[in-house]
Amino acid sequence: MDQDKLISPKRHRRVTAQDVADAAGVSRSAVSRAFTEGAYLDEEKRQRVRAAALDLGYRPNALAAGLQGGRSHLVAIFVGDMRNAYDTEVVTRLVGALNAIQKWPILIDGGGLSSVKEAMGEVLRYPLDALILRSGSMDPAIARECTKLHIPVISSGRVLYHPQIDNVCCRNQEGSQAAAQLLLDRGRVRFGYIAGPAGYSSSSARQDGMTRALAAAGLTPVAVEQGDFTVEGGLAAAERLFERARLDALLCANDAMAIGALGAARARGIDVPNDLSIVGFDDISMARWPGINLTTVCNPIDIYADKVVELLAARLADPEKPSDVAYIDTHLVLRGTH
Incomplete structure (x- = not known):
């Protein structure tokens, strides 16, 4: 040259x-x-x-090159609240799975936004290949707006019935029902529940599962408190429960709150699991720590995230295919708190 x-x-x-x-x-x-x-x-x-x-x-410029071929390879991931430890682990897995098919994520944490609709409006200015909604409280109208713009949508954690929206959701009710039955079989009769924030479909379904199992045994929950899917929220909710009622079983809408409840019980000198059984939901990595050793319902992160990306790839390959709903099976993980 x-x-x-x-x-x-x-x-x-x-x-x-x-x-x-x-x-x-x-x-x-x-x-x-x-x-x-x-x-x-x-x-x-x-x-x-x-x-x-x-x-x-x-x-x-990879973005410019992709746009010339009709693809930007950008995928937005909207997360309801990154303080939720399970969501953090799911997103980590999602990022790796997306990268493996040459897609590059844009992450939006809805927990710190004053206006979700405004934030989504800004994100939709980007030439997205797809949008993954990881939020049990997302306004369905936002997802429908994306479909009007011909942006494929995968709803993760909540089923949105729309001919162009694919869904991945774990069997929340069945998982919680199995957890309640585990404790019923152990002879527990005074059940409490720590729910997630109002409006989250996963929390409601998990509470329904517990209620159904108790009803079949002729029981009702003794007390219910609301948390926020964090360890701190679980600790505060458990404190309120312990002030109100004497429990021998406590189910929580996620592991983080169960870990907080475990801390609250230990601070009060309550013997877990001899006097009080505590069961979480999700099986996050912290649940396996030796000092916690939480009995929980496994909502398998790897299977869950991989299924989201699988449905996304299928939708991109065939935009006109019928919508799909994939339910992820859960299972009990027996450790030391039940």
């Missing part, structure tokens, strides 16, 4: 395709073809372009 044609772009400015074209003595479109698989370009020119790009430190 003629070194006299090399240029030095201005400092503090990103090298552009035009800079490479000028350095290699070719057109800008030739630079684009040099980095596009299958595009025709004389081999000598291709080598000149790539040598100039290497010298200048040029990297092709």
Whole structure:
């Protein structure tokens, strides 16, 4: 390559395709073809372009290249509240699974937003390939708005009935019912429940599962308190429960709150599990810590996240296919708190 044609772009400015074209003595479109698989370009020119790009430190704009092919490869993940430890672990798995199919996530934490609709309006300005909703309290209207824009939507954690929305949801009611039955079989009769925030469908379904199991045994919950899916929220809710009632069984809408409840019980000198059984839901990594050893309902993170990405890939391959609902089976994990 003629070194006299090399240029030095201005400092503090990103090298552009035009800079490479000028350095290699070719057109800008030739630079684009040099980095596009299958595009025709004389081999000598291709080598000149790539040598100039290497010298200048040029990297092709993957977003622009993708848009030329009709895909941005960007996938927004909307999470209701990243303080929820299960959601954090699901998102970590989702990011890896998306990267494996060459999709790049944009993460939105709804917990710190004053207006979810406003935030989603901003996100939808990006050329998204798809949107993953990881929120049990999301306004369904937002998902429907995405479908009007022909943006595929995967609802994770809540079933939204729409012909163009695919859904992944665990069997919340069945899982909680099994947890309650476990404690009933142990002879427990005075049940309490720590629910998640109002409006979360997963929390409501889990409470329903417990209530059904108790009703079949001729029992009703002694007391119910609301938490916020965090350890601190579970601790505070358990304190309120212990002030109100004497319990021998406590089911929680997620593991984080169960861990908080375990701390509250220990602080009061309550013997877990001899005097009080505590069962969580999700099986987050913290539940397995030796000092916690929480009995829980496993909502398998790897299977869950992989199924979300599987449905996403299927939707992108066939945008007109019928909507799908995938239910993830749960199972009890018996440790030391039941």
